[in-house]
Amino acid sequence: MSINFDLNDLQAFRAVVEKGSFRKAADAIRISQPALSRRIEKLESALNVRLFERTTRKVSLTTVGLAFLPQVERMLDDLDIALMSISEVASTRMASVTIACVPSAAYYFMPQVISAFHRLYPKIKVKLLDASANEVNSAVALGEADFGVSFSGTLAPEVDFELLLQERYVVACRRDHPLAARDCVSWEDMYEHDYITLDKTSGNRLMLDQALMRLHPKKPSICETRHVTTMIGLVEAGLGVAAVPSIAMPGPTHPVLVGVPLVEPQVMRNVGLIKRRGRTLTPAAIELEQLIREMPMRSVGN
Incomplete structure (x- = not known):
């Protein structure tokens, strides 16, 4: 089943619950009341249920809405915690992330990634280990790098390869x-x-x-x-x-x-990400890894 709603819809739902009215909820999240109503309608349509009972005097949750509320609060709280972790890392001057990368990807591709990362998190230092494929593999396997960018080949048994290009x-x-x-x-x-x-x-x-x-x-x-x-x-x-x-x-x-x-x-x-199996990346490393996935790579000649 396709669920056609997003984070904004869930935030609108929680705001209505907390404020008890559509007008106050719209003011709280700084959108117009019609826009907030559309978000609630979109959420109800996606779930195929009514979440609120509306009268001229008040707005209250339906039985289904009451059951849905704890799940929404848990999802939004988990997201807040994750964002807080990223924010804490970004505000720490000593925070750093280490990436091992083969020189063929380090020279023209990685500068674009690191530049984009620095604009987002200027206080996080990036350590780039530009080395041969075997050395990149070893650095990731030994934990000297958070993750690596390399090409497929002979990998250490404790290292996983994820194809990017x-x-x-x-x-x-x-x-x-x-x-x-x-x-x-x-x-x-x-x-x-x-x-x-x-x-x-x-x-x-x-x-x-x-x-x-x-x-x-x-x-x-x-x-x-x-x-x-x-x-x-x-x-x-x-x-x-x-x-x-x-x-x-x-x-x-x-x-x-x-x-x-x-x-x-x-x-x-085959070029891809290599990571030590079972290793949990830091929030900073996760952000850098995501930028690599999103950055366009050239797959053919100019």
């Missing part, structure tokens, strides 16, 4: 590069140009080696790096092109860099 690999290149004007680029075509790769300590390198085991480039890479973000810096400097996950790329308005989808084959990577 399935992204594809793109070729990162300068806008003045011959590949930049293409709609898509095959891996073989990319390997015809000077290219940069990750070294074998990288989790991304392991993933790509498995996905591309049948491809044999005719020439070796001109440089190897440990992190995707370093590769992108080398691409921007004009050293060559590089295969990177799309979340690592800047937005479409970047003056120098562009990402073009790689095909034949199309290689995908």
Whole structure:
């Protein structure tokens, strides 16, 4: 059954009960009396019951309304407690939340999240552990981070993975590069140009080696790096092109860099939240986690 009412309707219900009249209740929650009446009517319609008996002199609860009141009070009290906890954390200068994140998501994506979080909770310090996938996994498993953002792979048994995005690999290149004007680029075509790769300590390198085991480039890479973000810096400097996950790329308005989808084959990577199983997050960590879920992620090239 679909219940079509919201928090405002429940608050209107409680206000009428407390004030004993629609006019006083409307004044208390600072809305017009017709607007309050509509909220009560919406609530009664959604529940398919009458909650109030109305006469010219007074408003009283029906039998069903009396039974419903304790449930409403409990829901609203629980919400008040939760909001109070968030408010207390936000007002504490020493409050902090620690997130572990792979560099490919830390460089362009996480600054947007942290900026939005800081505007909401300026007194909470965010600690960002930008590290390899294995190190992110370890930090979450050991409790050094509240939670992490990483890609699926070998996870510790005490860590859970929640998928946020399935992204594809793109070729990162300068806008003045011959590949930049293409709609898509095959891996073989990319390997015809000077290219940069990750070294074998990288989790991304392991993933790509498995996905591309049948491809044999005719020439070796001109440089190897440990992190995707370093590769992108080398691409921007004009050293060559590089295969990177799309979340690592800047937005479409970047003056120098562009990402073009790689095909034949199309290689995908699962990005998500990792949390220690059974761990209860602090209110601050819950808020940061929710912002990550709400922030748009790029799943294809620019």
